[in-house]
Amino acid sequence: MPKRCVIIGASLGGFRSARELRRVGFSGEITLIGEESFSPYQRPPLSKQLIKKTFPLERCFLRGSVAEPFSQQLGLTATALDSHAKKIQLSDGKEISYDLAIVATGAKPVTITTAAPSDRVIYLRTIDDALRLRDQLSNEVRIGVVGAGFIGSEVASSLSHQVSRVVLFDSDEQPMSKAIGPYLAQALKELHESNGVETIFGTSVSIVDSQNEDFVSIETPSQQFAFDVVVIGIGVRPATQWLKDSDSLHFDAVGALMADKTGRVLDTDDLYVVGDASSWFDPIYQQHLHVEHFESTVNQAMQVARSITGAPSIDYELPFAWTEQHGQLIQTVGVRMEDSKDEVIHQKDHLLVTFHSSEKITGAALFNNSEALEWTKSEILASLS
Amino acid sequence: MKIEVDFDKCQSNAVCMQIAPSVFEVRDDGYLYVLDESPEDSLQPLVEQAAASCPTQAIKIVSRS
Ligand SMILES: Cc1cc2nc3c(=O)[nH]c(=O)nc-3n(C[C@H](O)[C@H](O)[C@H](O)COP(=O)(O)OP(=O)(O)OC[C@H]3O[C@@H](n4cnc5c(N)ncnc54)[C@H](O)[C@@H]3O)c2cc1C
Ligand code: SF4
Numbered sequence: 001m002p003k004r005c006v007i008i009g010a011s012l013g014g015f016r017s018a019r020e021l022r023r024v025g026f027s028g029e030i031t032l033i034g035e036e037s038f039s040p041y042q043r044p045p046l047s048k049q050l051i052k053k054t055f056p057l058e059r060c061f062l063r064g065s066v067a068e069p070f071s072q073q074l075g076l077t078a079t080a081l082d083s084h085a086k087k088i089q090l091s092d093g094k095e096i097s098y099d100l101a102i103v104a105t106g107a108k109p110v111t112i113t114t115a116a117p118s119d120r121v122i123y124l125r126t127i128d129d130a131l132r133l134r135d136q137l138s139n140e141v142r143i144g145v146v147g148a149g150f151i152g153s154e155v156a157s158s159l160s161h162q163v164s165r166v167v168l169f170d171s172d173e174q175p176m177s178k179a180i181g182p183y184l185a186q187a188l189k190e191l192h193e194s195n196g197v198e199t200i201f202g203t204s205v206s207i208v209d210s211q212n213e214d215f216v217s218i219e220t221p222s223q224q225f226a227f228d229v230v231v232i233g234i235g236v237r238p239a240t241q242w243l244k245d246s247d248s249l250h251f252d253a254v255g256a257l258m259a260d261k262t263g264r265v266l267d268t269d270d271l272y273v274v275g276d277a278s279s280w281f282d283p284i285y286q287q288h289l290h291v292e293h294f295e296s297t298v299n300q301a302m303q304v305a306r307s308i309t310g311a312p313s314i315d316y317e318l319p320f321a322w323t324e325q326h327g328q329l330i331q332t333v334g335v336r337m338e339d340s341k342d343e344v345i346h347q348k349d350h351l352l353v354t355f356h357s358s359e360k361i362t363g364a365a366l367f368n369n370s371e372a373l374e375w376t377k378s379e380i381l382a383s384l385s
Numbered sequence: 386m387k388i389e390v391d392f393d394k395c396q397s398n399a400v401c402m403q404i405a406p407s408v409f410e411v412r413d414d415g416y417l418y419v420l421d422e423s424p425e426d427s428l429q430p431l432v433e434q435a436a437a438s439c440p441t442q443a444i445k446i447v448s449r450s
Contacts, residue, residue: 012393016393042393044396045396048396049396049397054415055397055415056415059397059415059416062393063392063393063416064392064393294394294441295394295441295442298391298393298394320442322440322441322442324396324398324440329440331440370437370438370439370440371434371437371438373437373442374437
């Protein structure tokens with residue numbers, strides 16, 4: 001009997017799950033419910049091409065279409081889920097029942113209480129956020145970027161030659177060091193500086209957004225700065241708050257919904273989770289991993305469609321991410337554990353840093369070296385298995 | 386051989402086009418076009434290099450000759 005699959009979250013994970021379900025022959029009803037009013041889109045250009053003004057907005061939308069029949073309800077938020085009764089509560093007061101459901105609600109930025117989101121305080125996650133930033137850019141504008149993780153570091157890079165001043169702040173000593181290790185992080189820091197980004201690292205900051213001033217100020221223990229716009233990228237949290245009333249669900253330390261290696265939510269029958277909201281059991285690392293990147297989201301969507309229909313599983317893929325800053329490509333593969341010992345390997349002007357923990361290679365970062373990626377992946381897999 | 390591009394992963398940075406321009410083209414509209422989904426055997430080394438060099442790993446070789 002054809003079943004009804006309800007997918008909550010109409011972005012990368014949700015849209016690709018719907019598409020893949022049709023590709024592997026799911027013939028039931030598919031309903032995609034999404035809070036944002038935009039059609040599903042890619043987020044990576046929001047901190048890169050869109051604010052560099054090299055992509056028009058239209059270029060950000062996902063390209064593949066889902067085979068019909070397929071219904072999409074945008075501008076609607078799921079507010080609760082009952083996994084026993086198989087019902088989802090919606091913000092318009094209605095409820096929808098499901099035979100199968102996929103949670104694809106992604107993640108939302110961590111916010112600072114003294115700096116509420118506004119036109120001049122931007123937490124970059126959505127098209128709306130990116131357009132608000134883009135539309136204020138000019139060569140007179142001063143931008144402060146708080147948090148030098150993937151997104152903050154990318155924003156600083158994308159804006160560096162467009163505005164009058166970019167200052168990048170982080171309490172760590174270097175940008176993105178947890179993801180890429182201190183060696184490459186130092187190279188990235190120098191790259192920022194040689195491109196005119198001022199770096200204020202290794203110090204705490206406080207952000208003061210007083211409505212009486214026409215600037216936002218950022219204070220460190222020794223300095224004070226005034227900015228026209230402040231972009232904050234201090235991390236995201238899985239958007240799973242709306243599920244927290246469901247007593248039978250399990251969440252990891254950051255609040256990601258835990259699933260087995262097929263994407264099925266632990267201790268449930270017909271509930272699945274993909275993308276930034278999820279923490280899947282990883283059979284190679286033998287632990288649950290919460291990954292917040294494009295590639296894993298796509299792979300999980302492909303796998304969930306197969307788990308639901310019984311089609312053969314996809315091949316295992318290591319976590320993978322890329323970032324482009326100041327025209328340089330950094331890719332990461334696998335995982336960098338907190339106790340990682342890093343090994344730097346120079347290959348002419350290409351760089352590879354491998355991450356070691358418990359005598360195994362758990363991951364690596366590559367600097368302008370994508371041709372070494374396949375080899376690196378096989379080294380990691382050989383070491384872990 | 387047969388190739389498949391995941392257009393959602395593609396960021397139109399044209400790395401593939403520089404390596405194999407008879408197969409990949411990024412046009413002024415910002416989109417990548419695959420000019421030839423089943424390139425002839427002599428192009429295989431170039432297409433493999435393009436796939437390996439793609440920053441986002443968007444190009445997949447689904448069958449080899
Ligand atoms: C600026 C930026 C740049 C990035 N760059 C890169 C990059 O270069 N490389 C990379 O690998 N990754 C990058 N990422 C990460 C990547 O975009 C995410 O991993 C990916 O979007 C995750 O997809 P998702 O569908 O799980 O979640 P999301 O894309 O977050 O989508 C979740 C959707 O669900 C909706 N939603 C949330 N709660 C509800 C609810 N209760 N009811 C209904 N709908 C709801 C949200 O509004 C959202 O539209 C970037 C992210 C950002 C923000
Ligand atoms: S190299 Fe990859 S990302 Fe770049 S245009 Fe080609 S397919 Fe797209």
